[in-house]
Amino acid sequence: MKVVQVRCPNCSQPIYSKIKDIVFFCENCKVLHIRGGETKVIDYEIADFNKTITAEKKYMPFWRVWCNFTINESRVSGGTFRKMAQFMRGGGNSGSLFVFVPASEMDVATFKQLAMDLTMSPPRYSTRLDFGGLQRLPTKITNGEAENVSDFVFVTIQADKPGILQDLDYDLVCQEARMVYLPFVVTESGPRPAW
Amino acid sequence: MSISVGLNCPACGGAIQVADGEQVVNCEYCGSMLYLEGDGGVNTIAFKMKVDRGAARAVSEEWFRKDWKARDLRKEAKVLEIYPIYLPFWSIKMRVIGWICGYDERTYSDSKGHTRTERIPKEEMVLNDYQYSEIACDPGDLGIKRLRNFLGESEFEDFGNIPTYEATTSKDEAMKRIGEEALNDARGEAHVQHVTFERVHVLPRALSMIYYPIWVVRYGYREKMYIYTVDGVSGEIISGRAPGDPLFQSLAITAGTTIGGLIAAGSLYLMAASETMDPTITLIGLAAGAIITFGAYMFFRHGSEIIEGDFTDKKYGLGGLDEMGVVSDLLKGRIDLGGRI
Amino acid sequence: MATFNCPKCGAPVEFDVKDRLVRCRYCSSEIFIDKSGAGFYYVLPFAIDETTIIGTFRRWAGGSTKAKDLDKYAHIVSVKKSFFPVYLFKRDVDGSEQVFVEPAASTTLPGLHSLKVPGGDMVVYDKNFDAKGVDMVKPDIDMASYLDKLPGRAKEQALVYFPIYVLDYAFAEKNWRTVISATSGEVFSGDFPRRSSSAYMMVAIVGFLAFLTEGFLAAVDPLLALALIGITVLVVFGASYFVARRM
Numbered sequence: 001m002k003v004v005q006v007r008c009p010n011c012s013q014p015i016y017s018k019i020k021d022i023v024f025f026c027e028n029c030k031v032l033h034i035r036g037g038e039t040k041v042i043d044y045e046i047a048d049f050n051k052t053i054t055a056e057k058k059y060m061p062f063w064r065v066w067c068n069f070t071i072n073e074s075r076v077s078g079g080t081f082r083k084m085a086q087f088m089r090g091g092g093n094s095g096s097l098f099v100f101v102p103a104s105e106m107d108v109a110t111f112k113q114l115a116m117d118l119t120m121s122p123p124r125y126s127t128r129l130d131f132g133g134l135q136r137l138p139t140k141i142t143n144g145e146a147e148n149v150s151d152f153v154f155v156t157i158q159a160d161k162p163g164i165l166q167d168l169d170y171d172l173v174c175q176e177a178r179m180v181y182l183p184f185v186v187t188e189s190g191p192r193p194a195w
Numbered sequence: 196m197s198i199s200v201g202l203n204c205p206a207c208g209g210a211i212q213v214a215d216g217e218q219v220v221n222c223e224y225c226g227s228m229l230y231l232e233g234d235g236g237v238n239t240i241a242f243k244m245k246v247d248r249g250a251a252r253a254v255s256e257e258w259f260r261k262d263w264k265a266r267d268l269r270k271e272a273k274v275l276e277i278y279p280i281y282l283p284f285w286s287i288k289m290r291v292i293g294w295i296c297g298y299d300e301r302t303y304s305d306s307k308g309h310t311r312t313e314r315i316p317k318e319e320m321v322l323n324d325y326q327y328s329e330i331a332c333d334p335g336d337l338g339i340k341r342l343r344n345f346l347g348e349s350e351f352e353d354f355g356n357i358p359t360y361e362a363t364t365s366k367d368e369a370m371k372r373i374g375e376e377a378l379n380d381a382r383g384e385a386h387v388q389h390v391t392f393e394r395v396h397v398l399p400r401a402l403s404m405i406y407y408p409i410w411v412v413r414y415g416y417r418e419k420m421y422i423y424t425v426d427g428v429s430g431e432i433i434s435g436r437a438p439g440d441p442l443f444q445s446l447a448i449t450a451g452t453t454i455g456g457l458i459a460a461g462s463l464y465l466m467a468a469s470e471t472m473d474p475t476i477t478l479i480g481l482a483a484g485a486i487i488t489f490g491a492y493m494f495f496r497h498g499s500e501i502i503e504g505d506f507t508d509k510k511y512g513l514g515g516l517d518e519m520g521v522v523s524d525l526l527k528g529r530i531d532l533g534g535r536i
Numbered sequence: 537m538a539t540f541n542c543p544k545c546g547a548p549v550e551f552d553v554k555d556r557l558v559r560c561r562y563c564s565s566e567i568f569i570d571k572s573g574a575g576f577y578y579v580l581p582f583a584i585d586e587t588t589i590i591g592t593f594r595r596w597a598g599g600s601t602k603a604k605d606l607d608k609y610a611h612i613v614s615v616k617k618s619f620f621p622v623y624l625f626k627r628d629v630d631g632s633e634q635v636f637v638e639p640a641a642s643t644t645l646p647g648l649h650s651l652k653v654p655g656g657d658m659v660v661y662d663k664n665f666d667a668k669g670v671d672m673v674k675p676d677i678d679m680a681s682y683l684d685k686l687p688g689r690a691k692e693q694a695l696v697y698f699p700i701y702v703l704d705y706a707f708a709e710k711n712w713r714t715v716i717s718a719t720s721g722e723v724f725s726g727d728f729p730r731r732s733s734s735a736y737m738m739v740a741i742v743g744f745l746a747f748l749t750e751g752f753l754a755a756v757d758p759l760l761a762l763a764l765i766g767i768t769v770l771v772v773f774g775a776s777y778f779v780a781r782r783m
Contacts, residue, residue: 001568005206006219006228014206015228020219024228035230036218037631075391077298077316105400108290108324141398148396152292155394156320164316165296167392201543202557202566210544210565213557234628234691236556276588282655332655335720358583358657361553363624367632413588413721419598419607420591422721436595445776452743452772453765459744460751468755484744492740495776496733497600508599 009033009041021138023061023179030129032179036142042179047125047195049134049183057194059136059181061103062118063146066175069154070094074170076163098122099150103179104137110190115153123182125195136181143177150174204229215239216403237366241281241354241406242347244427248277251410251425258423258432263443263494264501268416275420276413279427281354281406283331283362284342285369288402289377293321293395297387302475319385321395327373331362331404337424338434338504342407347428359406370399409433424504434504444498451491459484538660542567553578553658571626571692575679579619579665579697580656582718586615589701592721593714603729604783606707613704613711617718618671619697620645623679624653629688638682640675640695645702646726647715654698656719661697672697700724735783743772 006015008026010033015024023034023042032044045064049057071093100118102111141149154172159165184191204211209224213231216238220229252274259268296318304310328342374397381395408427413420416438423435462480493511502509539548545563553576558567584592590612598607621640626633637651659665675695683693699718704711707729715724746768754761 001200001202001231001233001570003202003205003211004230004232005204006230016226017228018221020217022218108292108322111290112292112322140400145398148398149292151394152294152396155294159294159296159318159320165294165318165392166298166316167296168394199540199543199549200568200570202568210563212559213566215556234633280657330655333652335654335656335717336722337655337720359554360655361578361658363635363653363655365626365633365635368634415591418591419595420588420721421595438598441777441780444780445773448740448743448776449769449773452740453747453769456744456747457751457765460748460754463748464752464755484748488740488744492736495740495780496736499598499600499780500595510600 009039019138023139044179044181045127046131046181047123047183048128049132049194053185053194055185057134057183057185059131059134060184060191061137061139062180062182063101063103063143063177064180065099065101065146065150065177066096067099067150067154068096068173070171072169074158075167077166099153101141101146101149103139103141105140115149116156119153123195134183146177147174238403240349240403241351242408242428243350244279244353244408246410246425246427246430250430251277251412254425254430254432255412255423262501263439263498265438265440268437272414272416274412274414278411279357280409280411281357281359282339282409283360284328284405284407285331285366286326286328286345286403286405287370287373288400289325289327289374290398290400291321291323291325291377291381291395295319295321295382295385295387295390295395296392297390299388317387319387321381321385323381325377325380327376329369329373331364332360338506339424340505342405343426343433344429357408362404366402370402434506437501439498439501444495447491447498448495451488455484455488458487538662553660572690576694577661578658578694579661580654580658580699580719582699583656584718584721589615589716592716593703596723601731603731606729610705610707613706616702618673618700618702619667620648620673620700621675621695621697622651622653623682624694624696625682625686626692627686627688628691633691634688636686640677641673642676645715646713647724653696654717654719735779739772739776739779
């Protein structure tokens with residue numbers, strides 16, 4: 001076991017933070033990197049928060065995974081095979097989409113809800129370069145796991161179509177994942193968007 | 196080569212404090228953020244022993260009376276030894292997500308004996324968090340393989356005074372086994388008889404080591420030594436062995452053959468009486484009669500010792516069938532009881 | 537308790553088998569114990585005394601698969617204590633931890649071929665450990681011979697001594713031997729005098745067929761069938777009680 005000081009792999013400045021997280025944000029050069037296995041700089045975006053919302057806001061991390069898919073065969077019982085929904089670019093039986101995978105710890109129902117909602121209607125936001133003093137939640141899901149979740153989200157989209165899915169032969173290729181921080185207001189009924 | 200490595204903050208040289216399982220710490224002197232590379236260990240907790248020696252003994256009063264144990268057990272059993280131990284368990288949380296699609300088949304038959312099979316298509320989403328545990332050492336003859344309870348007051352105060360079993364199994368192998376189990380449970384919950392499509396992912400969420408307090412009680416009965424174990428948090432009996440009673444063994448086989456034989460006779464008679472009867476009902480009746488008799492037989496044959504908990508030599512009851520692999524074999528459609536009875 | 541010297545201040549630091557991180561009581565340094573480069577000796581102390589072991593043997597001998605009355609008539613010839621060695625390796629194989637248990641001593645003792653490290657409160661085996669005169673079986677296979685063959689990178693390797701009772705007994709003019717773990721009382725049985733299932737099976741099959749026939753007869757003559765069923769119940773009960781007690 002070896003103890004190392006956490007330094008930004010880009011500018012080599014030490015990082016000071018109290019958040020126990022596997023991703024580290026350099027306040028100096030605004031580079032985000034991940035540790036565990038190898039140390040790697042990751043692409044990220046921080047969505048600007050809506051300043052008119054006064055309630056306490058928190059940044060939640062998401063993996064945004066760019067996926068290319070091809071459906072070779074889909075067999076459905078009791079429904080008609082319809083055209084792909086419009087949000088999937090390319091239409092037809094192949095195309096691409098952004099899958100949003102919640103990366104912080106949350107219960108399984110919220111997890112599925114957020115993944116589906118954000119993937120089906122991708123959020124539109126302007127970006128900013130820092131967290132603006134807002135708390136950010138630690139990342140618990142690795143980018144490798146995010147690919148598994150992307151697969152789940154993709155099949156869910158297919159299963160949610162009319163008819164009962166019986167078989168699906170498809171290829172799904174996930175490209176490099178990017179981390180997206182989205183601001184939320186935490187309420188009793190779950191997180192509410194604040195961008 | 197030295198086996199000990201002092202841990203210091205590489206920035207200021209101050210001594211740092213790390214708990215098992217922590218990967219990121221802050222230096223308490225200079226505030227630097229430090230990352231521990233390599234095997235980070237596992238977050239470890241020990242539950243506080245809540246049950247005292249007297250209660251561990253008293254719980255047998257009720258247990259000795261239950262479940263067809265020797266009738267004179269309460270009178271004859273002498274508790275000889277009661278001691279506490281800590282047992283290590285891997286505790287693993289798993290999130291299982293995915294889809295299982297397929298169909299169920301249902302067979303209907305009308306009064307004319309025509310049968311009709313209907314297919315009911317199903318698409319089932321699997322979306323669940325599971326928590327499992329597995330003992331992290333060889334439990335020997337304690338009859339404990341998993342935790343019944345994940346809640347307890349965490350503290351290490353008793354830890355030094357109570358003998359603690361060493362963890363000797365691998366966390367990653369435990370994780371793999373438990374991943375398989377989570378997958379199987381998820382499949383079971385989806386209830387799809389014939390699967391045509393399956394995409395299920397297992398995401399491990401948290402791994403920790405729980406040291407769980409257990410009372411081991413040894414008692415004698417007619418020159419024989421038996422054991423039972425008591426949950427040190429809830430006070431319930433986890434596992435145990437106790438002498439059986441030949442009277443209950445013979446009552447079991449008498450009742451089993453009577454009921455089993457008459458059910459079988461009834462189903463055969465129904466077939467003989469009405470020509471339009473569906474023969475599958477007779478077959479089901481015969482099978483039910485045979486299964487009841489077989490279950491009674493296993494208790495008759497092996498009920499001279501009453502076993503509760505995760506012992507491998509339990510042969511009767513549902514747990515016994517499970518141990519023999521009969522249940523899984525039946526599910527897979529191969530039944531071969533030769534050599535197992 | 538075993539100790540090593542604190543790499544910072546030199547004071548002795550006590551450590552237990554399960555410790556990965558320990559704190560020096562003098563300079564309060566946090567010390568990581570790197571077990572990858574050394575071979576350790578661990579021992580599981582005896583937790584069960586001889587009287588209890590004999591009682592455990594009698595309980596085991598009374599089990600349903602053992603010959604009838606083995607518990608009563610097995611004559612115990614000798615009970616010997618010893619520590620039996622086994623190697624325990626923890627390896628990092630492609631980033632995942634794997635445990636390997638390998639033999640350290642060749643043996644003719646029954647039941648010790650299925651290798652395992654019995655659970656127990658392990659301690660470091662050093663000069664402070666008092667074996668109380670119990671024989672420690674010498675390992676005749678070298679630890680190093682495994683290190684080259686095992687996959688992955690070393691995390692920890694240890695020779696573990698676990699306590700056993702070797703029990704010799706005579707039954708029906710034959711000698712038998714069994715080994716019992718002195719940590720949990722588990723019996724590592726080799727071969728033992730067995731009990732036949734045939735009498736039990738006979739009662740079950742004859743009973744089942746008799747009731748089946750009588751159930752059928754009920755359709756023709758209910759009263760006669762009822763009487764026969766009543767008699768069969770008594771006969772099956774009597775026969776099974778005799779078998780359960782005596783066979």
